[in-house]
Amino acid sequence: MAEVILENICKTYGNNFNAIDHLNLSVEDGEFLILVGPSGCGKSTALRMIAGLEDITSGSLRIGGIDVVDMPPKDRDIAMVFQSYALYPHMTVFENIGFSMRLAGKPKAERKKRVDEIAKTLQLTSLLDSKPANLSGGQRQRVAMGRAMVREPAAFLMDEPLSNLDAKLRVQMRAEITSLQKQLGVTTIYVTHDQTEAMTMGDRVAVLKGGVLQQVDTPKRLYESPVNAFVAGFIGSPSMNLFEATLTGDDLISGTFAVRLQDEAFIRRPGLRSYAGRKVVFGIRPEHLYDSSLESGRKYQTIPAKVTSIEELGSEHIVHLNIDAVRVDSGDPDAVEDFGRASNAVAKFEPVSTVRSGSEIQLGLDDVKLHFFDPETHLAI
Amino acid sequence: MRKRNSGKDKLITVALHIALAAGLFFAAFPIYWMLSSSFKSNTEIFALPPTILPKAFTLEAYAAILGDPVKLRFFFNSYFVAGAVTVLTVLIALLAAYGFSRFNFRGKGSLNTLIISTQTIPPITLLIPFFGLVVSYGIFDTYVALILTYLVFTLPYAILLMTGYLNTLPRDLDEAVAVDGGTSWTALWRVIVPISLPGIVATSVYTFLLCWNEFLFALTLTKSTSMRTVPIGIQLLMGQHAFEWNQMMAMSVLGSLPLLLIYLVAQRFFLAGMTAGSVK
Ligand SMILES: Nc1ncnc2c1ncn2[C@@H]1O[C@H](COP(=O)(O)OP(=O)(O)O)[C@@H](O)[C@H]1O
Ligand SMILES: [Mg+2]
Numbered sequence: 001m002a003e004v005i006l007e008n009i010c011k012t013y014g015n016n017f018n019a020i021d022h023l024n025l026s027v028e029d030g031e032f033l034i035l036v037g038p039s040g041c042g043k044s045t046a047l048r049m050i051a052g053l054e055d056i057t058s059g060s061l062r063i064g065g066i067d068v069v070d071m072p073p074k075d076r077d078i079a080m081v082f083q084s085y086a087l088y089p090h091m092t093v094f095e096n097i098g099f100s101m102r103l104a105g106k107p108k109a110e111r112k113k114r115v116d117e118i119a120k121t122l123q124l125t126s127l128l129d130s131k132p133a134n135l136s137g138g139q140r141q142r143v144a145m146g147r148a149m150v151r152e153p154a155a156f157l158m159d160e161p162l163s164n165l166d167a168k169l170r171v172q173m174r175a176e177i178t179s180l181q182k183q184l185g186v187t188t189i190y191v192t193h194d195q196t197e198a199m200t201m202g203d204r205v206a207v208l209k210g211g212v213l214q215q216v217d218t219p220k221r222l223y224e225s226p227v228n229a230f231v232a233g234f235i236g237s238p239s240m241n242l243f244e245a246t247l248t249g250d251d252l253i254s255g256t257f258a259v260r261l262q263d264e265a266f267i268r269r270p271g272l273r274s275y276a277g278r279k280v281v282f283g284i285r286p287e288h289l290y291d292s293s294l295e296s297g298r299k300y301q302t303i304p305a306k307v308t309s310i311e312e313l314g315s316e317h318i319v320h321l322n323i324d325a326v327r328v329d330s331g332d333p334d335a336v337e338d339f340g341r342a343s344n345a346v347a348k349f350e351p352v353s354t355v356r357s358g359s360e361i362q363l364g365l366d367d368v369k370l371h372f373f374d375p376e377t378h379l380a381i
Numbered sequence: 382m383r384k385r386n387s388g389k390d391k392l393i394t395v396a397l398h399i400a401l402a403a404g405l406f407f408a409a410f411p412i413y414w415m416l417s418s419s420f421k422s423n424t425e426i427f428a429l430p431p432t433i434l435p436k437a438f439t440l441e442a443y444a445a446i447l448g449d450p451v452k453l454r455f456f457f458n459s460y461f462v463a464g465a466v467t468v469l470t471v472l473i474a475l476l477a478a479y480g481f482s483r484f485n486f487r488g489k490g491s492l493n494t495l496i497i498s499t500q501t502i503p504p505i506t507l508l509i510p511f512f513g514l515v516v517s518y519g520i521f522d523t524y525v526a527l528i529l530t531y532l533v534f535t536l537p538y539a540i541l542l543m544t545g546y547l548n549t550l551p552r553d554l555d556e557a558v559a560v561d562g563g564t565s566w567t568a569l570w571r572v573i574v575p576i577s578l579p580g581i582v583a584t585s586v587y588t589f590l591l592c593w594n595e596f597l598f599a600l601t602l603t604k605s606t607s608m609r610t611v612p613i614g615i616q617l618l619m620g621q622h623a624f625e626w627n628q629m630m631a632m633s634v635l636g637s638l639p640l641l642l643i644y645l646v647a648q649r650f651f652l653a654g655m656t657a658g659s660v661k
Contacts, residue, residue: 051556051560052559053556053559053560072559072564073556073559073560074559074561074563074564078560080556080557080560082553082557083553084551084553086551086553086554086556086557087557088554088557088572088576089576090572090575090576099561099571100561100562103561103563103567104562147557147561151561151562
């Protein structure tokens with residue numbers, strides 16, 4: 001068990017591509033840290049540098065207080081779960097899990113005891129003699145976990161370990177890994193591009209974009225106070241709605257509507273006043289938009305909107321809308337571009353809502369939950 | 382599916398079958414003739430008109446070969462040389478291929494090109510230079526001469542073949558070994574080699590056949606009867622006094638048997654799926 005500390009880590013690939021740019025991150029002993037970001041942002045690169053599978057171009061990396069920059073993977077006291085699992089196809093589950101102990105020259109009896117213990121934790125006991133080819137996806141995933149656990153490493157590194165599972169199994173394994181990590185208390189760095197995994201699994205979440213660290217915080221704080229428009233858009237599902245507007249006095253004005261801001265909004269954000277008379281980006285999460293014809297939405301000020309389509313999910317309605325404002329792109333390359341010409345906003349309504357596709361509605365908006373960003377830098381105000 | 386009802390289609394099918402039958406006859410008849418002749422007496426072979434089936438079935442040709450230590454030595458030589466070359470080729474090709482497949486080093490590209498370019502040189506043009514080399518190294522008429530020479534011909538292709546095979550194996554496996562505490566050497570022998578059996582078998586079969594059938598270099602680089610291989614042995618039966626056709630055919634049959642066996646055994650290794658379950 002140990003802390004993992006990255007200081008000014010950079011990675012430049014052979015083709016002069018800067019995959020990681022001055023990454024600073026410290027993962028506490030026993031912490032479950034999620035490294036999240038859109039695909040191609042350098043998550044795997046960062047993880048592989050920690051594992052020692054990729055050279056570190058510059059910077060320092062300490063695991064358990066030891067500088068490991070020049071150490072090969074085997075000396076770093078880490079275990080890794082690969083996205084592909086990378087199970088040894090010719091070995092049984094027992095041999096797969098026990099392989100590292102065998103390389104370390106541990107006697108057979110000790111190996112057997114330890115592997116049996118782990119197999120029990122992971123419910124693999126009846127499969128110990130099977131080959132990977134005869135296992136289901138979830139079972140292979142567990143063997144990969146077992147192979148990492150057997151080493152009792154200083155840190156676990158996991159690269160999108162659930163991405164090959166179907167949605168249902170993914171939810172189950174998400175919970176299993178989380179509770180396993182709590183139980184073992186081993187420092188864990190978990191890479192994913194799935195913001196749901198990021199929000200539900202980790203103690204803290206590090207958001208990466210284009211090789212640059214954006215924010216490291218608890219899921220709650222990331223959700224409540226994103227440092228910039230990218231994090232705001234990336235965290236949360238569906239994504240936060242981002243629009244351009246002009247701040248005039250206490251009003252946010254866009255097209256034909258105005259949103260009146262309360263004094264508190266300016267007190268909480270001293271910088272906001274300086275945008276008076278200028279453009280500003282404001283953001284509102286779909287769950288903070290309301291159907292004003294319902295009891296729950298009655299108390300909020302409203303703006304006019306046109307309903308373009310509705311996804312009824314049972315527990316909630318995802319409502320696609322068009323409002324008179326210019327949508328701002330958060331810069332997430334993975335964002336599903338479902339905003340055709342017709343729709344530029346998404347709201348989450350209670351399932352009792354009776355709004356119909358094509359109708360003009362008054363959209364309730366909880367102004368206390370607004371986020372503000374600089375239109376140039378996209379930094380939070 | 383479209384129904385085949387036109388007469389033209391039927392005609393084409395019939396013509397195709399006739400062509401295939403002719404092709405089969407063309408390919409199979411020499412083999413049949415070899416088998417049939419090996420069970421005849423030498424006098425029957427010279428009979429006119431020739432007999433399709435042996436009139437008097439006899440094993441005398443086989444007895445003559447299997448009972449003659451000189452001729453058995455041809456078989457031993459062939460096995461030994463082909464076996465040694467196969468083992469060496471597979472070992473060296475594996476190591477080279479692992480390097481090409483998994484490491485980046487200076488000159489990798491040019492080295493690869495060099496290896497491919499050796500394949501464009503017709504072996505016969507190398508006969509005289511090799512003869513000169515072998516004599517000057519003092520290894521003329523030895524196993525070493527044959528083994529080294531054959532390696533020159535088998536290695537380039539074997540390296541390309543193995544590199545191609547190793548490239549299909551996920552690198553994650555090597556990295557998993559690295560994380561599990563092993564070196565590249567461990568990864569190669571404990572994981573890559575065991576799951577490379579199809580590639581290794583393919584390389585071995587190719588190498589063994591090439592050596593087993595080789596005639597020209599074996600003829601040139603050896604001299605004494607005790608160093609001769611099977612193909613030369615067959616030719617030696619065309620003696621000064623008589624053509625021992627039945628023995629030549631029997632020796633050909635005996636010489637082909639190992640190849641047949643190798644094919645049968647190797648076939649099951651060519652089945653895909655050695656890495657099934659490893660990834661995804
Ligand atoms: N070996 C490599 N050589 C050059 N570029 C690479 C290499 N590996 C990854 N990259 C590039 O680095 C970026 C980050 O890759 P990666 O860390 O795999 O992203 P992620 O895991 O976040 O999807 C990508 O743009 C990718 O194309
Ligand atoms: Mg990745």
